[in-house]
Amino acid sequence: xxxxxxxxxxxxxxxxxxxxxxxxxxxxxxxxxxxxxxxxxxxxxxxxxxxxxxxxxxxxxxxxxxxxxxxxxxxxxxxxxxxxxxxxxxxxxxxxxxxxxxxxxxxxxxxxxxxxxxxxxxxxxxxxxxxxxxxxxxxxxxxxxxxxxxxxxxxxxxxxxxxxxxxxxxxxxxxxxxxxxxxxxxxxxxxxxxx
Amino acid sequence: xxxxxxxxxxxxxxxxxxxxxxxxxxxxxxxxxxxxxxxxxxxxxxxxxxxxxxxxxxxxxxxxxxxxxxxxxxxxxxxxxxxxxxxxxxxxxxxxxxxxxxxxxxxxxxxxxxxxxxxxxxxxxxxxxxxxxxxxxxxxxxxxxxxxxxxxxxxxxxxxxxxxxxxxxxxxxxxxxxxxxxxxxxxxxxxxxxx
DNA sequence: TGTAATCTACCTACTAGTAGGTAGGTAAAA
DNA sequence: TTTTACCTACCTACTAGTAGGTAGATTACA
Numbered sequence: 454x455x456x457x458x459x460x461x462x463x464x465x466x467x468x469x470x471x472x473x474x475x476x477x478x479x480x481x482x483x484x485x486x487x488x489x490x491x492x493x494x495x496x497x498x499x500x501x502x503x504x505x506x507x508x509x510x511x512x513x514x515x516x517x518x519x520x521x522x523x524x525x526x527x528x529x530x531x532x533x534x535x536x537x538x539x540x541x542x543x544x545x546x547x548x549x550x551x552x553x554x555x556x557x558x559x560x561x562x563x564x565x566x567x568x569x570x571x572x573x574x575x576x577x578x579x580x581x582x583x584x585x586x587x588x589x590x591x592x593x594x595x596x597x598x599x600x601x602x603x604x605x606x607x608x609x610x611x612x613x614x615x616x617x618x619x620x621x622x623x624x625x626x627x628x629x630x631x632x633x634x635x636x637x638x639x640x641x642x643x644x645x646x647x648x
Numbered sequence: 649x650x651x652x653x654x655x656x657x658x659x660x661x662x663x664x665x666x667x668x669x670x671x672x673x674x675x676x677x678x679x680x681x682x683x684x685x686x687x688x689x690x691x692x693x694x695x696x697x698x699x700x701x702x703x704x705x706x707x708x709x710x711x712x713x714x715x716x717x718x719x720x721x722x723x724x725x726x727x728x729x730x731x732x733x734x735x736x737x738x739x740x741x742x743x744x745x746x747x748x749x750x751x752x753x754x755x756x757x758x759x760x761x762x763x764x765x766x767x768x769x770x771x772x773x774x775x776x777x778x779x780x781x782x783x784x785x786x787x788x789x790x791x792x793x794x795x796x797x798x799x800x801x802x803x804x805x806x807x808x809x810x811x812x813x814x815x816x817x818x819x820x821x822x823x824x825x826x827x828x829x830x831x832x833x834x835x836x837x838x839x840x841x842x843x
Numbered sequence: 844t845g846t847a848a849t850c851t852a853c854c855t856a857c858t859a860g861t862a863g864g865t866a867g868g869t870a871a872a873a
Numbered sequence: 874t875t876t877t878a879c880c881t882a883c884c885t886a887c888t889a890g891t892a893g894g895t896a897g898a899t900t901a902c903a
Binding site for chain 2: 474475476478479554558559561562563564565566575576579580602603607610611613614615616617618619621622624625626627631634635638639642
């Protein structure tokens with residue numbers, strides 16, 4: 454991700470990489486304090502509570518995701534290329550370890566014990582991502598690029614699950630390339646002229 | 649899961665459901681203490697450190713998984729039925745919320761910050777599960793039941809990722825049925841006489 | 844058989860350190 | 874002069890883990 458110059462931006466950047474590594478309970482204000490050279494109390498000045506901090510972080514993440522997904526749709530006219538570019542984005546993030554896991558996927562695992570203000574935002578991200586996948590798939594079908602076995606909604610869920618599962622496997626096997634190995638055939642399958 | 653009568657069994661049972669909900673950093677000895685009505689120090693008598701406790705838990709989990717997977721292979725002669733039964737098992741666990749998430753999948757997300765004695769065991773689980781999937785798929789191909797686009801090893805990874813991703817989505821969307829919605833077509837695809 | 848030694852499973856009471864969070868002050872910019 | 878961004882110094886609650894002890898069962902042996 455990009456490096457912020459403002460203190461609050463640095464706090465969020467640090468919190469993000471700590472959450473990606475260990476989830477909501479895997480970081481503390483003291484960790485952030487040590488990482489960016491600021492006192493704990495000063496972090497509370499920017500983000501009064503931990504729940505607020507993470508909620509804001511998810512807000513920022515969702516906003517960046519929205520911008521990113523929109524720019525994919527501007528950059529590539531073909532839904533197939535849009536999807537391919539989305540997968541390439543994650544492939545790069547994982548390979549250079551800049552963001553080796555989606556923070557919302559990370560937080561979704563612990564959703565039962567997250568403060569509600571965080572949990573609701575994580576849920577919202579899953580809904581918007583599913584919506585985006587669905588619209589891209591539907592557009593692809595309309596243009597005769599995709600041939601789906603199921604409804605776009607279901608295929609979107611399948612693809613999303615593959616992406617998240619592939620992130621987890623890449624991590625568990627310490628093999629960044631595994632992400633692409635898993636996810637590419639799932640993408641290719643949609644393009645095939647099907648039986 | 650089964651309910652243990654021994655204290656150490658109860659400790660592991662409680663730790664398991666707490667980890668499934670919130671991961672390694674999502675529970676404390678005090679939580680277990682409160683849940684089973686025993687003093688914190690007594691838990692340390694059975695499991696000197698938290699890392700040892702979770703390592704033992706993963707050992708038990710892996711052992712149960714091995715027994716379970718073996719019994720599937722005894723119970724069902726067809727690789728297709730074995731796979732179907734595996735998916736049904738998780739469908740049930742998620743639906744009745746008895747074990748709504750694989751503890752190793754949960755821990756794999758935080759693997760970077762787990763004590764090595766836990767991390768290595770989680771990795772080992774992923775390897776054995778991948779091996780099991782691979783062998784079932786290979787046997788299915790040999791018997792003419794499956795028609796794979798890729799090598800059994802890769803298809804195994806794809807299936808595994810789907811299962812883990814589907815668990816996450818079921819949780820994020822609070823929709824246990826979503827697990828089957830995602831995972832069943834991935835299974836069916838293998839059976840189809842393909843193009 | 845009686846008794847001494849050992850073991851198991853638990854207890855109370857404690858430690859050092861960390862968690863998130865607060866009160867109140869300073870210094871500089873708007 | 875108010876606001877912003879930081880600070881020191883502190884708080885309470887909780888963390889994993891330890892010290893030291895007790896009740897009762899098991900084993901060893903005289």
